[in-house]
Amino acid sequence: MVASNEAGRELRVGGGEIARMHRHTWELIHKFIVWVPSALITGYFFLLEIASSASNPIAKAWSDNQWVMLAAMTKAAYVLPWASVLLGLWIVVVLWSARQMRETAKLKSDPTHQARGLVVMIIERIRTVLGLRAVARVTASVETKVSRAGAIANERIPLLDLRNLAIGAGWPTDHQDAKWLDFTKALRQSAVDGLLNVWGRQNSSDVDELVANEPLLLIDKSHWIAFEIDTISMCSANKNLNVRTYNMRAHDWGKRDSYRDLHVSNGQAEQWLKNLPFRKGGASDE
Numbered sequence: 001m002v003a004s005n006e007a008g009r010e011l012r013v014g015g016g017e018i019a020r021m022h023r024h025t026w027e028l029i030h031k032f033i034v035w036v037p038s039a040l041i042t043g044y045f046f047l048l049e050i051a052s053s054a055s056n057p058i059a060k061a062w063s064d065n066q067w068v069m070l071a072a073m074t075k076a077a078y079v080l081p082w083a084s085v086l087l088g089l090w091i092v093v094v095l096w097s098a099r100q101m102r103e104t105a106k107l108k109s110d111p112t113h114q115a116r117g118l119v120v121m122i123i124e125r126i127r128t129v130l131g132l133r134a135v136a137r138v139t140a141s142v143e144t145k146v147s148r149a150g151a152i153a154n155e156r157i158p159l160l161d162l163r164n165l166a167i168g169a170g171w172p173t174d175h176q177d178a179k180w181l182d183f184t185k186a187l188r189q190s191a192v193d194g195l196l197n198v199w200g201r202q203n204s205s206d207v208d209e210l211v212a213n214e215p216l217l218l219i220d221k222s223h224w225i226a227f228e229i230d231t232i233s234m235c236s237a238n239k240n241l242n243v244r245t246y247n248m249r250a251h252d253w254g255k256r257d258s259y260r261d262l263h264v265s266n267g268q269a270e271q272w273l274k275n276l277p278f279r280k281g282g283a284s285d286e
Contacts, residue, residue, distance in 0.1 A: 201216060
């Protein structure tokens with residue numbers, strides 16, 4: 001019984017809300033269509049009276065300047081047919097709006113409209129809840145992607161950092177030492193074997209700023225078949241952007257197909273250095 005009374009109250013509330021909204025809307029429309037045309041028609045005939053009175057000083061001043069054409073257009077023989085049409089349309093609209101207001105007044109006691117109001121209310125609440133959940137899902141997805149992007153960025157270190165790690169692990173401080181040639185050869189082979197991931201920016205321009213704007217791409221294994229790391233640039237560069245790959249058998253060293261600003265996997269670099277058989281020496285010593 002309590003549930004039934006509660007449901008009935010919800011129906012009345014929903015239907016009452018719709019009825020009030022409709023009634024308020026039609027009251028505004030009724031006021032607009034009653035007062036605005038009334039004011040326009042009253043003003044119109046007031047101007048017509050002024051224009052048709054020759055003894056009126058305002059009419060005289062009107063006819064002496066740029067209002068002459070407007071005064072001529074307001075002659076009664078020209079205006080009355082249009083005024084009649086306007087008045088007829090206004091009466092029709094007033095009657096129609098009054099009928100709509102009467103129909104709206106019935107909504108409050110109509111069970112069908114009460115049920116419709118309740119359904120609308122429930123749907124709106126469901127949409128609100130679903131909308132909040134959708135926002136939460138999108139926010140979580142964005143946070144996950146940002147977190148993943150940060151993790152990927154932390155996985156990469158510049159090749160010059162790997163060079164410094166190698167020096168700390170026992171490689172010579174003299175960058176002209178031939179052991180560094182062994183180092184770059186081993187790095188190239190490890191990239192082909194998939195033991196060390198290498199990223200770089202496509203060498204798309206001679207302008208450093210434009211190359212720096214290129215995204216870091218994971219270099220495919222096939223690139224290392226023809227290209228190798230420029231040992232001289234790796235040993236002498238002060239900026240990682242100048243560390244590059246090159247093809248010594250191609251015209252202009254395969255410049256447009258090469259990569260610059262080389263990076264390696266941070267997670268693989270330390271273990272890779274430990275596993276190098278010539279960590280404190282090299283093939284050049286043999």
